[in-house]
Amino acid sequence: MRPWGTDLLRESSDKVKVIQQKLLAAQSRQKEYVNRKVRDLALMVREKVLLKVSPMKGVMRFGKKGKHRPRFIGPFEILRRVGEVAYELALPPGLSGVHPVFHVSMLKKYHSDGSYTIQWVSVLFDQNLSFREKPMPSWIGRFRS
Structure with a gap:
């Protein structure tokens, strides 16, 4: 029923x-x-931060493979906070094609030890902060031990 x-x-x-x-x-x-x-990342104006970069898939980053490749460029100064989770950075003229406002997930606090960063001058970035580096010839790898 x-x-x-x-x-x-x-x-x-x-x-x-x-x-x-x-x-x-x-x-x-x-x-x-x-x-x-x-992660609660509270950044202040005039503080220095590093900016995360992403490589194109399958391309070596700055001659290094694996986990030892650099992941951040900088340091850049924070100009102002935009909303809850975005910051405007003081980008140099060489990065004029990149929008200066970034989400907090793309930033990392800068500490004076710069061994894990690269200078942005040596690489050309597109608007997505992606870059392409020339791959190493295969015959060079044979001579390394």
């Missing part, structure tokens, strides 16, 4: 409540996962 009228309405509302409870549980679980990864 099929439910009619109020029975159908009651079953439907019960199912909707169960679905809402499961959605809330899933949302809170996802929020926990995100909050584990969030």
